[in-house]
Amino acid sequence: MEYSKSKLSEEKVFKDPVHRYVHVRDRVIWDLIGTKEFQRLRRIRQLGTSFLTFHGAEHSRFNHSLGVYEIVRRIVDDVFPGRPGWDKEERLLSLCAALLHDLGHGPFSHSFEKVFHLDHENFTREIILGDTEVHAVLARVSADFPKKVSEVIAKTYDNTLVISLISSQIDADRMDYLQRDAYFTGVSYGHFDMERLLRVMRPREEQVVFKYSGMHAVEDYIMSRYQMYWQVYFHPVTRSAEVILTKILHRAKELHRNHYSFKHEPLHFYSLFQDQVTLEDYLKLDEAIILYYFQMWQEEEDAILKDLCHRFVNRHLFKYVEFDPAKEYRKHSELEKLFKEAGIDPDYYLVVDSSSDLPYDFYRPGEEEERLPIYLLMKNDELRELSRESDIVDAISGKRRTDHKLYFPADFIQDDSSEPAIKRQIRRILEI
Template sequence: MAQYNEKLSEEKVFKDPVHRYIHVRDKLIWDLIGTSEFQRLRRIRQLGTTYLTFHGAEHSRFNHSLGVYEIVRRIVDDVFKGRSEWNEKERMVSLCAALLHDLGHGPFSHSFEKVFHLDHEDFTRAIILGETEVNAVLQRIGIDFPKQVAEVIAKTYSNKQVVSLISSQIDADRMDYLQRDAYFTGVSYGHFDMERILRVMRPREDQVVIKQSGMHAVEDYIMSRYQMYWQVYFHPVTRSAEVILTKILHRAKQLHQDDYTFKQNPVHFYSIFKEEATLQDYLKLDESIILYYFQTWQEEEDKILSDLCRRFLNRNLFKYIEFHPANEEMMKLLELRTLFKKAGIDPDYYLVVDSSSDLPYDFYRPGEEEERLPIHLQLPNGDLRELSRESEIVDAISGKRRTDHKLYFPMDLIEDMSSRKSAKKKIIELLNIHK
């Protein structure tokens, strides 16, 4: 691999609320940050609809990407430098992959991907390898360099140490988003001693390991992640907003397929609706564009689309109850669907089961779909031990998937069913919401 070591005449510094400062000394990194594809990340929130629950969560994927870069820069420039098991030639590919790992995220990313059958990782690869400003900057190192950066992000790169820096059960990506999301949501759960973890990280063969003396800092990190998922990422109010957002996109797609005439033609969506999105079309999409359409769709003749857009923009969200998709509950759901239809409320859009699931930590299980490389502790004698074998706290949650199901519905529409008192009474009874 050719090396591109050109430095800036003066170090550039970004003031950052999480890491205090983000340092850029390499001209290549500075030029990547200046590309239109990377600047687009300023217009995409890191946490999607979470700002409707935690009003401070307005931070962007741009913020987070810089943060991941800074953590990896500190690891390779301060912690790993000079160590025999670290190859200094991997420095630049590590920094570029850290900076660009989220490049392909779209607006309200996960909902958008689900509805239109897209994958942000495919678009990340396409931006890095396609005819883009990012690709032109990366090619300065060598014609194969963009491919190497894409391989690190796709976890297929030959040096697994480099891959594990940005994609493992303790990586720079997670270490940044946990702290950053905690800071901007105002919660205390996501804080852990990152300084300590960085100090005890070591390159070892094909992975990054943690010195045994840093085990408690890692325990704290894993518990922080667990708490953040259930208190922030899976917050039921955020999920309610996500449900409505998803249903708006489904409705707009359905109307387009039914040749409905929109007052405001959704030109930005045409190729997306057909599931033929080009990279050029995709890069034109950001959250300001999506919210512009939601704003105009409030005036549409289609009552479902206009109502859902109003709900989302004005935060008139669906209420929810706990729901367990067992036989008895499914029978209740079928009955509720029938009652909703009789009342003129379309259950496809207004009665939604949503599930959240997380596995906080797992050791390696051969043959599983998602290969989860375990965290290894390096003992004083140099031996490696998988974390859950040393830590009782981690052992207690290892391999234990927690799943949560909720049923979402519009309480205001149910309360307005004054002309159908018997149906209203039955719905309230089935939902068990007498209070």
């Protein structure tokens, strides 16, 4: 039998806390799950440093990727078949893209990427197109199949309906991570009626649309997303941990540039420090490796690296105050000066962190991060943009919310024998 149509002799199932079961019958999907590149995702947390805020948030990119696959499997096997606008030949491509969409994530994902100027989506495509076990499986389907999967994930594939299943304002990726992250963090915000959404979902030539009768389920999803971002993803304690993590990596990079002699050499970091990361180097990185170095660097001679690693490993995080960079830039400058006078390096210990989110947007052609809107399918077969029909969504459409915090080590500015007057002045300015 042709490999693309080959089925397992018996269906495999993964027990899942969100979807109850993840069903695998296609040989291609089972083989992809067994590759070393996909198994690596077990060692990458889905929520980065959130485990230091929500102790249950230990779930992995592996869990999430299986969940996205399962949602897409239900759509292409149960919802779309026989409906106009859906080409059944795109089924396997949709499943593979859903399964592999996060394949290139590195340890502590976004924080790691910022420091070393990396892009996990580029690495996802490299894994799919490079000399990897994943590529070998995909190439057995057809010579051009890896390229098609890569194009779906890069959002350049010519069938935009397939792209919208895993990358749009309401897609399988978001549907899974909102529910999964809510479950593992123990919050109630991320829950919405996914069963209803799937029932009212319809394929159209360019993207997925939703029957008007399901509008309230779509509203519920949008509001769940809004709440999760501000209550979980942008939680100030999680951001404190991210700030410290980022500063550890910056400090190690700076020390390497200045030819510092590490007690525990950062062998896995050398290619990162030199901006010469190969795919082979990248795939060796996971969170266990990074945490090993943080554990070891607590013994370094460099006081800053030693202290920051101790803080991260033992959860002695920075405190924070509300901060408006536009209005309080003079306060920041004054604090920088006082920190230096007190012998505290402001580059590592006085950090402004900003978080921003746009929960839903309508179509703004040509703008950065252009977003396709969510459409409702009316009874007369007309398509109407969601915010034109929903007062709830209209109230938040196009409105970006931004939050700024100023992070600092409270223990460093307590009264002691070292510069007590300066530290009192710092506390007065911070109003603590």
